[in-house]
Amino acid sequence: MEYLDSLTGFRLDGRRPNDMRQIRGEIGVVAKADGSALFEMGNTKVIAAVYGPREVQNKSQQINNQALVRCEYSMANFSTGDRARRPKGDRRSTEISLVIRQTMEACILTHLMPRSQIDIFVQVLQADGGTRSACINAATLALADAGVPMCDIVTSCSAGYLSSTPLLDLNYIEDSAGGPDVTVGILAKMDKVTLLQVYFRSGLDS
Amino acid sequence: KRHRPLRRSSICFASLLCSYAINPQETLTSEMNAETSDAPPTSLVDRTVVPGDTVLDLTAMANQTIKLGAGLRQDCDTISVMKAGKLRLSKPNKYWVESSHKRYVPCVEDTVLGIVVDCKPDNFLVDIKAPTLAFLPVLAFEGGTRRNIPKFEIGTLLYVRVVKANNSMNPELSCMDETGKAAEFGQLKDGYMFETSTGLSRMLLSSPTCPVLEALGKKLSYEIAVGLNGRVWANASSPSTVILVSNAIMNSESLSGLQQKIMVEKLMQRLQ
Numbered sequence: 041m042e043y044l045d046s047l048t049g050f051r052l053d054g055r056r057p058n059d060m061r062q063i064r065g066e067i068g069v070v071a072k073a074d075g076s077a078l079f080e081m082g083n084t085k086v087i088a089a090v091y092g093p094r095e096v097q098n099k100s101q102q103i104n105n106q107a108l109v110r111c112e113y114s115m116a117n118f119s120t121g122d123r124a125r126r127p128k129g130d131r132r133s134t135e136i137s138l139v140i141r142q143t144m145e146a147c148i149l150t151h152l153m154p155r156s157q158i159d160i161f162v163q164v165l166q167a168d169g170g171t172r173s174a175c176i177n178a179a180t181l182a183l184a185d186a187g188v189p190m191c192d193i194v195t196s197c198s199a200g201y202l203s204s205t206p207l208l209d210l211n212y213i214e215d216s217a218g219g220p221d222v223t224v225g226i227l228a229k230m231d232k233v234t235l236l237q238v239y240f241r242s243g244l245d246s
Numbered sequence: 247k248r249h250r251p252l253r254r255s256s257i258c259f260a261s262l263l264c265s266y267a268i269n270p271q272e273t274l275t276s277e278m279n280a281e282t283s284d285a286p287p288t289s290l291v292d293r294t295v296v297p298g299d300t301v302l303d304l305t306a307m308a309n310q311t312i313k314l315g316a317g318l319r320q321d322c323d324t325i326s327v328m329k330a331g332k333l334r335l336s337k338p339n340k341y342w343v344e345s346s347h348k349r350y351v352p353c354v355e356d357t358v359l360g361i362v363v364d365c366k367p368d369n370f371l372v373d374i375k376a377p378t379l380a381f382l383p384v385l386a387f388e389g390g391t392r393r394n395i396p397k398f399e400i401g402t403l404l405y406v407r408v409v410k411a412n413n414s415m416n417p418e419l420s421c422m423d424e425t426g427k428a429a430e431f432g433q434l435k436d437g438y439m440f441e442t443s444t445g446l447s448r449m450l451l452s453s454p455t456c457p458v459l460e461a462l463g464k465k466l467s468y469e470i471a472v473g474l475n476g477r478v479w480a481n482a483s484s485p486s487t488v489i490l491v492s493n494a495i496m497n498s499e500s501l502s503g504l505q506q507k508i509m510v511e512k513l514m515q516r517l518q
Contacts, residue, residue, distance in 0.1 A: 074348045093349065093377035105414075107377075147297075149319070149328060154414050156377035184297060187347030189328040191321075192298030229298035229326070 043214055044203040052213055053082075060197065060209040061170075065177070067185040075186025079178035082211060083168035088178035090186040092158035106150035108157045111141035113175060115164040136172055139235065143176055143196075143225045146234040149189040158188060169211040170198045172223050176235070192227040194234060199224075291335045295343060299327045302341070315342025316351070346445020346499075350375040350475035352411035357431075359439065359473030360419065362402040370398060372406065375441075375475045378416045382406060386420040388428040396433075403434045403479060405471050434471055437481030438488050444476045446499040457503040458494055461510035466491065490517055 044051055051057065061082030070076035073089035080086075096102040113136040117123055126133070144160060160182065162175040173196035180194045200210045200221040207214060210221055218241065225235030290301055301318060302325040314320065317329035318341055327333070331345025350358065352374065360372035360380060369381040382404070384395045398404070410418035421431040450456050450472045455463075462468065468482040468491045480491045490513055498506045 095378055152413055153377045184330040185347075187329050187345055187349060187351075189317075189319075190297040191319075191326070191328070193296055227298065229300065 041217070042203065043207070043217060044205050051207065053211060055209075057205050057207050061211070063177075065181055067181050073182070073186075075182045075184070075188070077178045077181035077185060079174050079181060081170050081174045081177070081209065083166055084164070084170050084174045084211075085166040086162060086164050086171065086174040086178045088160065088162045088175065088182040090158065090160050090179070090182040090188065092186070093153040093156035093188065094158075096155060096157040102155050105154050107148070107153040107155075109141055109145045109148060109150065109160070110157065111137050111144065111160040111162070111179070113137040113140060113162050113164075115167060115171070119164045119167040136175070139172065139237065140175055140179055143194055143235045144179055144183065147180075147190045147192050147194050147227060148183065149191055152189050158183075167212065169213075169215040170209055172196070172237075173198050173209075173225075176225050192230045192232075194225050195228050196223060196225040196235065198222065290333050291341075293333060294331070295327045295333045296330045297327055301325045301327060301333060311339060313340040315340060317343025317345060344445075346443040346448075348375070348441070348443055348476060349377070350444055352376045352380070352408050352417040353474075354408055354411050356408045356411075356474045357472075358406060358408060358419075358475040359434070359471060359477035359479060360404045360406050360475075362398045362400055362404065364400065365398065372404065372419060374406075374408075374417070374419070374473075375477070376417060377413075380408070380417040380419050382419040382421070386422060387432070388422055388426060398433065403439055405431050405434055405473070405479075407431060430471075434479050434481075437469075437479050438492055439477055439479040440492050440496065442476050442478060442496060443499065444474065446495070447472050447474050447476055447478065449499070450478065450495065456498075456506075458498040458501075458506040458510055461507045462491055462494055465514055470495075486517060490514070 044057065049056060064080040066078045068076060069078045069087065070089045073091055075090040076088060078087050093107055096108055101108055113133050114128065115126055117125055140160065140162060148158065160179050162179055164171050176194055176196035183190060197208065198210055198221055199206060199208050200214060200219050202214060202217055202219045215221055220238060220240035222238045223235060224233065226233055290299065304323050304325065314325065317327060317331055318325055319328050327343060329343050329345050331343040333341065334344050335341055358374045360374045362370050363373050363379060364371040369383045372380045372382050374380050387396060406419040406421055407423065408417055409420045421428065423429040450459065466482065466487055468480060468487060471479040478495060480488050482488045482491060494510050494513055497509055501509060
């Protein structure tokens with residue numbers, strides 16, 4: 041399948057290799073949460089809600105000199121093409137939850153809120169590739185909306201390599217094409233990388 | 247790519263008051279100051295800032311004392327923003343970020359509305375929308391002795407004052423003012439409590455009187471207690487008045503003075 045048209049240089053959805061999809065962000069979307077954000081990257085829509093800083097619910101996990109950051113990632117049943125029931129604790133969700141938690145923990149100033157807990161809940165409403173990046177962007181906006189002290193804003197995007205060309209911001213078709221894909225999370229002003237993940241499946245003979 | 251040159255060990259305080267005396271900058275190259283994406287520091291005042299924005303570059307200000315308020319932190323040579331909001335400057339040298347959130351950061355001498363969560367032998371545990379529960383000592387009442395400890399049930403609404411607020415300990419409250427008098431602190435009976443943001447609470451407590459409260463006061467008789475933690479309690483003689491006052495206050499956060507007056511009049515017409 042041709043992911044990059046050789047004549048015009050356009051991708052399947054009409055973008056150039058270096059073009060991102062259109063992004064849109066909105067904060068304050070969940071009334072009950074202390075901070076919330078809805079982030080869209082093209083067709084990928086993600087909603088993030090932040091609760092905290094508040095009392096630690098499980099005293100055994102309390103950290104005496106900094107805040108405890110917890111993150112939960114889930115995909116809605118209706119988020120992909122086939123409506124499929126996803127179990128809560130499956131491997132991919134746990135891995136992405138851990139990745140988002142570590143990324144956000146790098147930018148939250150946890151030492152200012154000892155013995156408290158910050159909960160970040162991210163849910164994918166519509167998945168079209170780049171859900172990890174959209175989740176991190178949404179979580180950053182939700183944390184800023186909640187007034188959690190942060191040292192910088194985390195921005196994230198994914199990229200891949202198909203038809204011998206690096207492509208920015210893959211959608212679902214390009215993501216499942218079998219090439220490598222890298223997700224990067226960067227602290228915007230400080231210019232530091234907090235997340236770098238490369239995923240590639242390769243056969244023994246390729 | 248920028249590369250950070252070696253710095254001499256300089257004194258870095260993470261506290262509210264910072265004074266920074268700078269030696270001549272032979273060791274710093276011009277790359278440090280060439281932040282093309284940052285606006286010059288003074289023009290960020292009264293503008294919206296997000297975490298990570300550099301507000302002041304201390305290398306350009308020698309021998310000056312700067313006071314940092316909420317939302318700002320010192321990162322070696324620069325003052326950067328921790329919380330999103332509007333940057334404010336109070337001449338000559340006090341900077342802070344004004345933001346409005348649903349959670350409250352406890353600060354000494356703030357008056358807040360708390361809800362009793364538990365009763366211990368020595369103090370009441372009170373929820374004030376802060377990262378940790380606050381303690382209200384059982385003796386912190388006017389004329390309080392071991393014999394006349396007030397009996398507060400779980401869920402009681404109290405108007406209290408923050409006495410100690412340290413991020414490594416639970417905040418401590420009191421139902422007395424500095425001189426030891428009760429001064430309106432204590433349990434709030436009847437009425438209706440609703441939760442708003444900290445920004446709206448500050449606006450309600452500002453002087454001169456907030457337009458929405460003035461407009462309501464011209465026609466109605468009511469009483470309110472505003473907590474800086476985003477909780478407001480309203481009471482009046484009839485339930486419809488209480489509802490009208492609460493709705494008027496909840497609607498008024500993003501409105502200008504004139505819009506608030508018009509909104510109050512529309513609500514009052516419905517009452518007639």
